[in-house]
Amino acid sequence: MESHVRGGTRWKRFAVVMVPSVAATAAIGMALANSALAASFSVSGQSFKVTTDQLDGQGFSQYGAIDEGYTLSGKKSMHPVAVSAFKTATIKNLCQSVVTPNIPVLGNVSLVLRAGAGETPVEAENLYIDVADLEADAEFRNIDIGVAAGDANKGPGIAKGDKANPYGFAQQADSVQLKDVKQTAWATTAGTFKLSGLTMKLSPGVKECY
Numbered sequence: 001m002e003s004h005v006r007g008g009t010r011w012k013r014f015a016v017v018m019v020p021s022v023a024a025t026a027a028i029g030m031a032l033a034n035s036a037l038a039a040s041f042s043v044s045g046q047s048f049k050v051t052t053d054q055l056d057g058q059g060f061s062q063y064g065a066i067d068e069g070y071t072l073s074g075k076k077s078m079h080p081v082a083v084s085a086f087k088t089a090t091i092k093n094l095c096q097s098v099v100t101p102n103i104p105v106l107g108n109v110s111l112v113l114r115a116g117a118g119e120t121p122v123e124a125e126n127l128y129i130d131v132a133d134l135e136a137d138a139e140f141r142n143i144d145i146g147v148a149a150g151d152a153n154k155g156p157g158i159a160k161g162d163k164a165n166p167y168g169f170a171q172q173a174d175s176v177q178l179k180d181v182k183q184t185a186w187a188t189t190a191g192t193f194k195l196s197g198l199t200m201k202l203s204p205g206v207k208e209c210y
Helices: 002-007 008-023
Strands: 048-070 077-090 094-103 107-114 122-147 167-188 190-193 200-202
Touching: 048 122, 077 167
Parallel strands: none
Antiparallel strands: 048 077, 048 094, 048 167, 077 122, 094 107, 107 200, 122 167, 122 190
């Protein structure tokens, strides 16, 4: 049955639908050029999971925001997020996964993207990650906690179009190192995103990075 699904028309049709849906949530497969794009687009009804062995970021800030979007049935939805912003970042052994549930005939289908597993890490500039849940070992250098979000100047600043209170709570640091990262996010945007050794795999069932 599995080999039939992989080779069948429905599977190919699903891949055509699935890849743009991941792109709409700013999947790591997109290399966004020029200046950083804000998460002012409507996010999809699917959050995604990300793991990495290590993220080294320069010019870090974090502030609260609201991501507006849809459920998979098309209803409007809103998600409170903590936006982690980096002027530059390198990421070792990156994995991102998203599961599309209840596809007719196929059931649940997973997409897993991997990059930066070799000697060359993933590199990003003006990176924004809209995080719903995060686990990591973190080390900050020259951190300021409790700064007004609009006054945070060590990172790239509040992304244009973000629904964030400039007078709300934020924190910032000259640099940050995150190890053994596990996170759930609704969106990721970047000015540039260089992905060494990128691979993508579609498979039936629930197969996530963690």
